[in-house]
Amino acid sequence: MAKNDALFKAVSTGQRKEVEDIVQTELAKGANPVELLMDSMIPAMRDLGERFSRNEVYVPQMLIGARAMQAGLNILEPLVAKAGHKPLGTICIGTVKGDLHDIGKNLVAMMLKGAGFKVIDLGVNVDIAKFEKAVNDGAQAVLLSALLTTTMPYMKAVADHFKARAGVKVIVGGAPVTQGYADEIGAHGYAEDAGASVGIVEKCLGLAG
Amino acid sequence: MSVRFRIRGETRIQDGPSGSALADLAFAAGIPLNTACGARGACGRCAVVLREGTFAIRGAEVNVTPGSPRRALACGTRTVSADAFVEIPDKSLVEQRASIADDFAIPPFPWTPVQRRTTVSVSAGDWETASSDVERLALALGAAGGPAGAAPDLRLARELPERLAATPRLDVSWGPFRGGVDVTAAAPAGTARHLGLAVDIGTTTVVALLADLDTGAAIGRASAYNAQMRRGDDVAARITASLAPGGLDLLQSLVVCETVNRLVGELCAKAGCAPEAIVRVTAAGNTVMAHLFLGLPPAGIGAMPFQPVRRRHPECRARDLGLAVNPNAIVDVLPSMTGHVGGDLVADACAARLLDRKGLVALVDIGTNGEILLCPGARLLCAATAAGPAFEGAGLRHGMRAAEGAVDHVRWTEGPKAEWTTIGGAPAAGFCGSAIIDFVAQSFRAGLLDALGRFDMDRLRAAGLEARADHRGRPIHACRVVPAEATAAGHALTVSEADVAEILKAKAAIHAGIVTLLAAAGRTLDDLDTLILAGGFARHIHLRHAAWMGLLPDLPAGKIEVIGNGSLAGAVLALGGPGAAAEFERIVRVAEPVELNLRPEFESAYIDSMLLPNADPSAFAAATSEMSAPTR
Numbered sequence: 001m002a003k004n005d006a007l008f009k010a011v012s013t014g015q016r017k018e019v020e021d022i023v024q025t026e027l028a029k030g031a032n033p034v035e036l037l038m039d040s041m042i043p044a045m046r047d048l049g050e051r052f053s054r055n056e057v058y059v060p061q062m063l064i065g066a067r068a069m070q071a072g073l074n075i076l077e078p079l080v081a082k083a084g085h086k087p088l089g090t091i092c093i094g095t096v097k098g099d100l101h102d103i104g105k106n107l108v109a110m111m112l113k114g115a116g117f118k119v120i121d122l123g124v125n126v127d128i129a130k131f132e133k134a135v136n137d138g139a140q141a142v143l144l145s146a147l148l149t150t151t152m153p154y155m156k157a158v159a160d161h162f163k164a165r166a167g168v169k170v171i172v173g174g175a176p177v178t179q180g181y182a183d184e185i186g187a188h189g190y191a192e193d194a195g196a197s198v199g200i201v202e203k204c205l206g207l208a209g
Numbered sequence: 210m211s212v213r214f215r216i217r218g219e220t221r222i223q224d225g226p227s228g229s230a231l232a233d234l235a236f237a238a239g240i241p242l243n244t245a246c247g248a249r250g251a252c253g254r255c256a257v258v259l260r261e262g263t264f265a266i267r268g269a270e271v272n273v274t275p276g277s278p279r280r281a282l283a284c285g286t287r288t289v290s291a292d293a294f295v296e297i298p299d300k301s302l303v304e305q306r307a308s309i310a311d312d313f314a315i316p317p318f319p320w321t322p323v324q325r326r327t328t329v330s331v332s333a334g335d336w337e338t339a340s341s342d343v344e345r346l347a348l349a350l351g352a353a354g355g356p357a358g359a360a361p362d363l364r365l366a367r368e369l370p371e372r373l374a375a376t377p378r379l380d381v382s383w384g385p386f387r388g389g390v391d392v393t394a395a396a397p398a399g400t401a402r403h404l405g406l407a408v409d410i411g412t413t414t415v416v417a418l419l420a421d422l423d424t425g426a427a428i429g430r431a432s433a434y435n436a437q438m439r440r441g442d443d444v445a446a447r448i449t450a451s452l453a454p455g456g457l458d459l460l461q462s463l464v465v466c467e468t469v470n471r472l473v474g475e476l477c478a479k480a481g482c483a484p485e486a487i488v489r490v491t492a493a494g495n496t497v498m499a500h501l502f503l504g505l506p507p508a509g510i511g512a513m514p515f516q517p518v519r520r521r522h523p524e525c526r527a528r529d530l531g532l533a534v535n536p537n538a539i540v541d542v543l544p545s546m547t548g549h550v551g552g553d554l555v556a557d558a559c560a561a562r563l564l565d566r567k568g569l570v571a572l573v574d575i576g577t578n579g580e581i582l583l584c585p586g587a588r589l590l591c592a593a594t595a596a597g598p599a600f601e602g603a604g605l606r607h608g609m610r611a612a613e614g615a616v617d618h619v620r621w622t623e624g625p626k627a628e629w630t631t632i633g634g635a636p637a638a639g640f641c642g643s644a645i646i647d648f649v650a651q652s653f654r655a656g657l658l659d660a661l662g663r664f665d666m667d668r669l670r671a672a673g674l675e676a677r678a679d680h681r682g683r684p685i686h687a688c689r690v691v692p693a694e695a696t697a698a699g700h701a702l703t704v705s706e707a708d709v710a711e712i713l714k715a716k717a718a719i720h721a722g723i724v725t726l727l728a729a730a731g732r733t734l735d736d737l738d739t740l741i742l743a744g745g746f747a748r749h750i751h752l753r754h755a756a757w758m759g760l761l762p763d764l765p766a767g768k769i770e771v772i773g774n775g776s777l778a779g780a781v782l783a784l785g786g787p788g789a790a791a792e793f794e795r796i797v798r799v800a801e802p803v804e805l806n807l808r809p810e811f812e813s814a815y816i817d818s819m820l821l822p823n824a825d826p827s828a829f830a831a832a833t834s835e836m837s838a839p840t841r
Contacts, residue, residue: 055685058710060717060819061661067816098512100806101595103815124806125513147595149247149441149449150511176445178251 004040011044011072014064019072033079038116041076045069045114052195062194063103066110073113087118089205092134093143094126096154101147104174107194108143115198128161135162140205141169143197144187149176156185169204173197210288212262215296216240227290228265231257231283236439241303245603247441247450248284255283256301262293299698303438312748313773313781315560320425321787324384324393324489324539326403327355331377342369346392350381359383361392362526365537369395382422382488385790386524386539393488393537402486404428406476406534407780408469409553410494410502411435412444412577413601413610414745415464416777417472419480422489425785429476436467437501442598443577444497448511451501461504462531470533487534490527491783493543493776495551495578496520503530503542515548520797541783544793546800549593554580556779557743558796559789561772564589568738571723573761574775575600575746579719585730589796592729592803594722599715600642600746605708606678606687609639614697616640617749619647619690621655625672627690636697640690640704643749648690648704649712650754653821654836657688660820662709664688678705716760717818722805723762724814729803734762734828743775756832759822763829 004026010018019041026036048065051057091112095105102124109119120134131142142162146152155172162168163186171189172182182190189204191197202208211224212234223238232255235242246252250267258280259273265287266279273279275294283301329349334340340348343366351357361369372379378398383390394401403423409416416432437460440450451457477484492502496517500507503525509516521544528536543552557572558564563584572582579596582589602608602615609615614635620628629644631637640648652658657665664686669675678687687705696702727733740762742748748771755761761769772778782789805811817824822832 055680055683055707058662058706058713060710060713061663063816063819064661064824067813100513100804102806103812106812148445148511149249150445150508154512176251180250 002039003043004036007036007040007072008044008047011041011065011068012048014061014068016064016068016071019068020075023072023075027075027079032083033076034083034085037073037076037080037085041069041072042114042116045111046198049111049114049195049198052193053199059107062107066107066114069110069114088116088207089140089201090118090120090138091141091143091201092120092122092131092139093145094122094131095124095145095147096151096158097125097127098154099146099148099151100124101145104147104194105145108145108173108191108197111194111198112201115202117201128158131158132161135165135168140167141171141188141201143201144170144172144174146172146174146177152176152181155181155187159185159187171197171200171204210290211292212288213292213294214238214240215260215294216302217299225288228287231264231286231288231295232439234288235283235297240297241434242283242297242439243301243303244284244439245442245446247446248439249441249446250282250285253282254301256280256298257283257286258296258298259286260294260296262295263289263291264293265289303434313560313775313778315772315775315778315782316562318782318786320785322405322422322425322785323541323783323790324382324403324405324422325355326380326382326423327353328398329353329355329379329381331373331379333377342366342373346379346381346395350383350392355381355383356390359390359392361395362537364528365392365395372397384489384539391539393539394485394535402482403488404482404486405489405491405784406473406487407777407784408472408490408492409556409774409777409780410464410469410492410498411553411776412447412495412498413438413442415468415472416774417469417476418777418781419476419487420781420784422784428480428482431472431475431479433468433472435498436463439463442603444495444507445511447497447501448507451507457501457504457506460501464498464502465531466533470531473533484533485535488538489784490532490534490538490540491543491780492540493552493556493780493783495553496545496548497551499542499545499552510548517545517548520545520547521794543779543783544797546589546591546797547802549578550580550582550591550800550802553776553779554582554591554743555793555796556777556782557741557772557775558582558589559782559786559792560775560778561741561743561770563741564792564795564799566739569732569736570739570741571726571737572741572743573719573723573747574743575719576744577601579722581719581722581726583726583730585732587799588730588801589799590726590730590803591800592722592726592805594718594805596715596718597711599711600645602639602641602645604711605640605645606705607639607702608645608708609641611641611643611749614638616644616691616702618751619644619651621651621657625655625657625674627674629691637691637695637702638697639702642746643751645704645708645712646750646754646758646760649709649821650751650757652688654757658709658821662713662821663706676701676703676705678703678707680705680707713819713821716758717815720759720761720818720823721811721814724818725805725808725811726803728810728814729808737762737764738768740764740769742769742771743773745774747771748773753832753835756829757822757836759818759820759829759832763822763832765831
């Protein structure tokens, strides 16, 4: 199945209801859920992320796009899982202990889902034990978010925890976080914004190129 | 070793040990360098031009000769050995001469001073009656209609014999102190004024009002930037700064000595009175500001579970804090509701008589942190929402605080062509928050901006308003509002799509906060009877424009009240409002924190509120119809 232009456009422009309607209609017509996801929705989200990185779209459009994507995924995910579709990789993501801000983190999670990753979303106020469990459950990268300079230091604690674990990549982001801070705490990657996150994860997991 | 700083055409020389950060030397020289991120090297706003000398830029030694100047961040650059020459561009300074809202509108109230003064005649005493100076003073105070059993503290007791030796007739100032009555000052009758100081300790600005305690007359008002600004421009940055060695002491000294004491000096000089005449000080600020003013570590507020050291602050003495007023003056800091909703909001709620209102009332204080109170019946829900500093002009390409030269209002006329006004009528230097609200609302109305905050570049081009702005090294769409010839710096003032996105994030945080708090109470925007706007910012914005862009709920004018600086009003009430202390306690007791980020409605409301005016425009019917009406 080729790209469904209407679905692609509905995700890009954040038409949540439209996305749900098209997905339902297409499924009723017998469309393959994996194809709907892989050929239309994921390319739409990827396109949005790339345009975001080029400063052609901004956070408002990203957020409504991500929300529309989520609406479609809610329908498709169980069907895709049943079909045995293999994700690009598995990552876990969480807002670090002490911090409750999750809108930025949720956007990054959606970008990664939209890029074809399996995302274990640990929510907010996440401590090392929860990240550890997610890694034991198969996460290859640990993505840390913080919105406060006061909670940012916990990123170092997590980075230190995973330092000796070959194969576990720690990637940080959030408004007060800088590349300099990421380097300082020995993180493997730093995502300046949600648009950059997909590329960084792919690079850290050796999927780039 | 010394550094020559060139700033605004003058030269200042500052000595300091080798290895000093240029930012610290600049502060020592009294230069108001903008270190918004707390000199962490994150914000890039303290950029200076190294003209001559040897420097260590982020640890790497660099030799700069006059022919090849070099830009660097003052916070990340240290002196090495020899003398140096550094130029500080205007745009790396915190704007001076702020236009700070020190006015407030509260209903008139009978002045009921918490600190009173009574003229007494203290008897000489006789050997047959076992007594003392302090006891005879207390007796005289009771006999003159004052309280019974009031006592001075040790410090005043030490001075009492000298006072009594001069004259038995004393003006005695007394007031509540930690559950008892304190004799705070005693001066020869008719010689001293009896003054109180009310202070609004803002994260950004501090306002002080000097009042005659006996009459309630306001003698003067003065305001200044909080000198803590150099350690970061939001409360999280201040908390981080407090964790550094000596950081807490430094922050306390910056707000007390370098900010409030200077205001006291200014007010007293203007009023021709002695600082010793100030015998009571009341202060309202957010929880972090109250902690730093008192020297309490605020670290617990910075992360879950957001616990302050104290919510209620028993009175202390001016000398305990280093305040340059009467050393015995009683300092009363307003209590906080939570770590995130502080005494400034308690003050707002008291000034607005929030708990005694009829109907469903919300109070919003728009600042870097938007705080929202909602009063459904006997409850008081409180929440803080991270709006960010965009409405204070920060983070916008040509944004600035509401200081002289700031464009404060913008209007589109035929063309479209922009008309604007500036604070003080000075050449335009940048946009402050009120102008940004005008711009976004009217550009959306005129179709120059779409609901997602994107410009119609064809129309901008046709009107000659098309501009490009650099955003992280890439050119992005922008709209030229003020042409170069009308500006202070000689370059056009533009608003870019990235700026609009920042504004949309800020307005979404406020609006979604209101919607979510309503949802937490099981109510919706339709149920809202009254919206009270507190804080200086709301006093200067066009309220309909705020509704058009979806920042504030779309309520008819009669349902919105603007009270101005409620924080200062509350501090004034603490000096002379009847029953103010009991009212503060009542507010603190009923306050229920709502953590917006943990409410399931918040994210969706935030995303809806990102659009102009909202992804769910049903709540903006009046605004939508106004916007579709023909422009006058």
